[in-house]
Amino acid sequence: MWRTVLCDLLNIEYPILQGGMAWVATGELAAAVSAAGGLGIIGAGNAPPEAVRQEIHKVRERTDRPFGVNVYYMSPFAEDIIKLVIEEKVPVVTTGAGNPGKHLPLLKEAGTKVIPVIASVSLAKRLERLGVDALIAEGMECGGHIGEITTMALVPQVVDAVKVPVIAAGGIADGRGLVAALSLGAVGVQMGTRFICATECVAHENYKQAILRAGDRDTVVTGIKGHYVRVLRNKLSRQFEELAARGASWEEMDKLGSGKLRAAVIEGDVEYGSLMAGQIAGLIQDVKPAKEIISDIMAEAEKVINNLGRIMQ
Numbered sequence: 001m002w003r004t005v006l007c008d009l010l011n012i013e014y015p016i017l018q019g020g021m022a023w024v025a026t027g028e029l030a031a032a033v034s035a036a037g038g039l040g041i042i043g044a045g046n047a048p049p050e051a052v053r054q055e056i057h058k059v060r061e062r063t064d065r066p067f068g069v070n071v072y073y074m075s076p077f078a079e080d081i082i083k084l085v086i087e088e089k090v091p092v093v094t095t096g097a098g099n100p101g102k103h104l105p106l107l108k109e110a111g112t113k114v115i116p117v118i119a120s121v122s123l124a125k126r127l128e129r130l131g132v133d134a135l136i137a138e139g140m141e142c143g144g145h146i147g148e149i150t151t152m153a154l155v156p157q158v159v160d161a162v163k164v165p166v167i168a169a170g171g172i173a174d175g176r177g178l179v180a181a182l183s184l185g186a187v188g189v190q191m192g193t194r195f196i197c198a199t200e201c202v203a204h205e206n207y208k209q210a211i212l213r214a215g216d217r218d219t220v221v222t223g224i225k226g227h228y229v230r231v232l233r234n235k236l237s238r239q240f241e242e243l244a245a246r247g248a249s250w251e252e253m254d255k256l257g258s259g260k261l262r263a264a265v266i267e268g269d270v271e272y273g274s275l276m277a278g279q280i281a282g283l284i285q286d287v288k289p290a291k292e293i294i295s296d297i298m299a300e301a302e303k304v305i306n307n308l309g310r311i312m313q
Contacts, residue, residue, distance in 0.1 A: 002298065005165050006188035009134060010092060010113060011066050013037030015188030016178070016294055017136070017167060018195045020070020020094055021144065021276070022046065023265040024203050025195075027058025032200035032290035034065040040290075041068040041094055049080040056088050066091040068115075073098020086110045094136060097145065101130040115167070117190075119147025124158045124166075134165040136190050141171030143193050143278040146221065146228050152184070159185030173280040175300025179308075193278040198290040204268030207275060210234075214281035223253055232275035236260060 006015045016038035019025065022045025030040030042055045052069065059067045069090050071081050074097045082103045085093055093100075093107060095116045100107070107114050113133040118124045124135050137158040139151025147154075151170040159166045168181035169190035181189045195201060197208050210232055220233045222240035227250055231237050236256075243252055257274060264273025 002301075004182070004187040006134070006167065009165060010039055012039050014294055014298055015167075015182075016297065017041060017068075017094075017169075017188065017190040018290075019142075019169065019190050019192030020044070020068070020096075021192050021196070022072065023261055024192075024201060025070065026202050027055035027062070029195060029198060029201045029290065030055070030067050031059040031062035032198065033195065033294070034059065034067045035063040036289075036291035036294045037065075038290075038294050039066060039068055039092060041070050041092070043070050043072075044075065044077075044081045045072050046075045046077065048077050049084045052081055053084055053088065056084075056090065068092030068094055070094045070096060071100070072096055073100070082106070085112060099127070099130075100132070101127070104131055117169070118158070119149060119154065121154075121157050121161045124162050128162045128164050132164060134167060134187075135162065136167045136169050137186070138190070139168075139170030140221075140228075140230070141279040142169060143219070143230050143281075144276040146170075146230050148228075151181075155181065155184040155186050171278060171280050173278075173283050175297045175302070176304055177280075178297055178301045179304045193281055194284060194293060195290065196277070197284050197287045198293055199288060200290055203265045206268035206270045207264050207273075208287055210270045210275050211277050211281045211284055212287070214277065214284075216279070216282040219277060219279050219281060224248075224250055226250075227253065229257075229274070229276065230278060232270075232277050232281065234273075234275060235271045236274060 004015045014037045018033040020041040020043040022043045025043035030042045033040035044052045092113045115134045117136040137155045139154050140146040155168045165187040167188045168186035172189045173194040220237050223229045260274035263269040264275050
């Protein structure tokens with residue numbers, strides 16, 4: 001029952017993707033998720049191609065299962081990363097912050113599946129016309145860069161608007177979220193925040209503990225229209241709020257945020273680092289191996305479906 005069309009498309013066991021989070025989604029995490037039956041994804045972020053190549057090799061040293069690379073189109077190395085994934089024959093590419101249209105022919109020729117992250121129906125339609133393999137409809141509940149529509153509202157509208165498979169993202173961390181996404185017409189889910197609290201994730205322990213301590217109202221949206229970012233509330237987020245209150249420019253915001261994600265993920269600075277996390281952080285209570293995260297989600301989803309069957313009798 002769990003082998004959705006997404007599993008067939010990507011040759012994976014379970015319809016679960018791990019988000020391609022910059023600094024967080026390294027080869028160690030991607031390999032663990034892929035080995036557990038999901039699709040692990042390396043977050044290229046702003047990293048240069050040789051650094052991403054090392055992460056690709058880490059995955060291949062640890063598993064022979066399919067994996068992906070997330071290409072961040074605002075990176076100065078985006079063109080080089082596209083060339084790299086083609087050269088390395090990466091099975092799947094997810095994309096964000098840009099349109100992969102001009103690269104689709106080369107990626108398709110290389111046999112790479114292309115799955116953009118989108119936050120609107122209009123963009124979903126445009127990318128389907130260009131020939132993408134699937135779409136990740138990401139609601140504003142997610143951590144990091146966000147759109148303006150919730151997952152519950154966005155996913156069914158995208159499903160109705162396109163014929164390619166749709167993956168739901170944003171505010172999903174357990175079996176209930178998976179079942180809800182499938183009921184909205186999605187063929188699987190992508191999760192980011194939940195996998196930060198995987199044993200194999202290299203994120204600093206301080207970062208993981210901040211997520212474990214978070215409650216339902218502990219994230220805040222910073223930045224300005226078109227550049228919103230969801231993070232856990234801390235001293236840095238308050239500085240962003242002060243800038244926004246006085247009408248600061250995007251350039252000022254960007255300067256304040258420069259290097260702050262690395263400070264959180266690598267250095268463990270939970271006060272002045274950018275603790276990107278989704279609203280679902282309040283649901284996460286433990287750190288455990290990626291394999292257990294996935295198996296627990298699938299077991300819970302089975303229970304939820306069985307319970308729904310009893311309710312409907």
